[in-house]
Every structure is written in structure tokens, then in C-alpha cells.
Amino acid sequence: MEQVAEAMGDAERWFQLYWPKDPEVARSFLGRAKAAGYSVLVVTLDTPLLSWRPRDLDQAYLPFLRGVGTANYFSDPAFQAGLAKPVHEDLNAAVLHFVGMFSDPAKTWPDLAFLRENWDGPIILKGVLHPDDARLAADAGMDGVVVSNHGGRQVAGAIGAADALPGVVEAVGDRLTVLFDSGVRTGDDVFKALALGARAVLLGRPYVYGLGLDGQAGVEHVIRCLLAELDLTLALSGHAGCAGVTSVDLI
Numbered sequence: 001m002e003q004v005a006e007a008m009g010d011a012e013r014w015f016q017l018y019w020p021k022d023p024e025v026a027r028s029f030l031g032r033a034k035a036a037g038y039s040v041l042v043v044t045l046d047t048p049l050l051s052w053r054p055r056d057l058d059q060a061y062l063p064f065l066r067g068v069g070t071a072n073y074f075s076d077p078a079f080q081a082g083l084a085k086p087v088h089e090d091l092n093a094a095v096l097h098f099v100g101m102f103s104d105p106a107k108t109w110p111d112l113a114f115l116r117e118n119w120d121g122p123i124i125l126k127g128v129l130h131p132d133d134a135r136l137a138a139d140a141g142m143d144g145v146v147v148s149n150h151g152g153r154q155v156a157g158a159i160g161a162a163d164a165l166p167g168v169v170e171a172v173g174d175r176l177t178v179l180f181d182s183g184v185r186t187g188d189d190v191f192k193a194l195a196l197g198a199r200a201v202l203l204g205r206p207y208v209y210g211l212g213l214d215g216q217a218g219v220e221h222v223i224r225c226l227l228a229e230l231d232l233t234l235a236l237s238g239h240a241g242c243a244g245v246t247s248v249d250l251i
């Protein structure tokens, strides 16, 4: 996280937490994120377990088990304190330690108090679909939710995130910030999400596809195309900006 922060310079950055089972590691992550200048905490709730992913299984694509994607843990003093040997001397032990704490399916709403105690900036819960959960998030003093079904990667038959969005907006839109992701691919999709009540959208795969195809230039191209299409869709729908887009625009 420190390397990413450094690469981002003065840009605003949000820290996404997969909430480790070990509270000392969680506390350490939050302290490091704050020290590295992250201003918003995004806590992903829809991944207490990794789901059944046949394509990953077919290809034995399990990078965490090879110590890939685990850098925040392996570099963490609280994590390292639980190891008999340094990570580079016993990678398997480090991986097993990671697997034991990656996530905690037993966490529930009162546990959010821990985050409030250890993070003094805005907190956003990612992966909310049900209006009742959104109400509980608001009751717990959270600042926002991301309506998301993790791109269908967790429960294959989950409700479409766009179908869930209006219910969440109606339940809590006046109490916290409602963001949206899952399936945003075009400027037109952004427009529809805004019209359904989202304040903003997040992009998952599209920028990564751009990155895979053409590195930084690919990412810039993806974002530029999306913004250009949004700009045109706004204009063609009679809007000078995003602010006035409402559900009326969907009719």
C-alpha cells in the first residue's frame, strides 16, 4: 500500500480493506493506510469467503497460495509477529498464516465499531445489495455504501446490482452516499446508474482490460472513451452535467 501511495503522488486515494481476522493486523493495516495518506476506507463485505470459481479452479489460478497478492500482509509487522521465520525463509508458513486470517465470515454489524475506533475518515461498505443492510450501514454511522454484486463473481445467481440500486437509494439515499459498481462498461451505463440514484460509479474490469492490452495508455484510453460517451449521452439527453440526472431520464 505504501508503494501504491507513493506512485499516486498528490492524488486522492482510498484504501480497500479485506478485514483480517487478527485485530492486530487489521489495526496495523489501518494505521499504515492512514500514514500513507489514504483518506477513505472501503471495506468489502461480500467476500467473507472466496466463492466457487470453476475457471480459476480449472486453471489452478490461486495466486494467494503462491504468495502473490499478499504483499500488504507479508510486509506487515503485526503479521510477521505471528511467524516463526521471516517470510522469505518459509513462504509456505507465511501463506498458511495468511490463509488463516484473510477474512472472517463471523464478522457482523456491531464489529463495525472497531473500524470507527481505528479510522477517523469516511468509511464506505462495498457489496451491499439489500435495503435492510443499507439501513444497518447507516445506523452504524457509515458514510457510504457501494451497491455491488462483485460483478457476479461471488454468487452467480445474485440479484443484478442495477436492479438492487433503486431500493438501496430509496432506503438510505438521504443518509449516506450511495455508489455503484458491477457491469459498468460504457458512458451509457454510467448515465443509467446515476439515473437510478447512484452518486458515482466504480469501474472494475474495464480499466484492467485496458491495462492488459496497452499498459497505462490502455487505461487512459478506456477512461477517455467512457467519459466521452457519458458526455455525449448527457448532452443528447438534455443535460449540461451529471447533477440533474434523475429517474425521469430513464423513461
Ligand SMILES: Cc1cc2nc3c(=O)[nH]c(=O)nc-3n(C[C@H](O)[C@H](O)[C@H](O)COP(=O)(O)O)c2cc1C
Pocket: 016, 044, 126, 148, 149, 150, 151, 152, 153, 181, 182, 183, 184, 202, 203, 204, 205, 206
Ligand atoms: C480479478 C478481480 C479481482 C478483484 N479483487 C477485488 C478486491 O480485491 N477487492 C474488492 O473489493 N473487489 C474486488 N473485485 C471486484 C471489483 O472491485 C468489482 O466490484 C467487480 O469486478 C464489479 O465491477 P466490474 O463489473 O466493473 O468489473 C475484483 C474483481 C476482479 C474481476
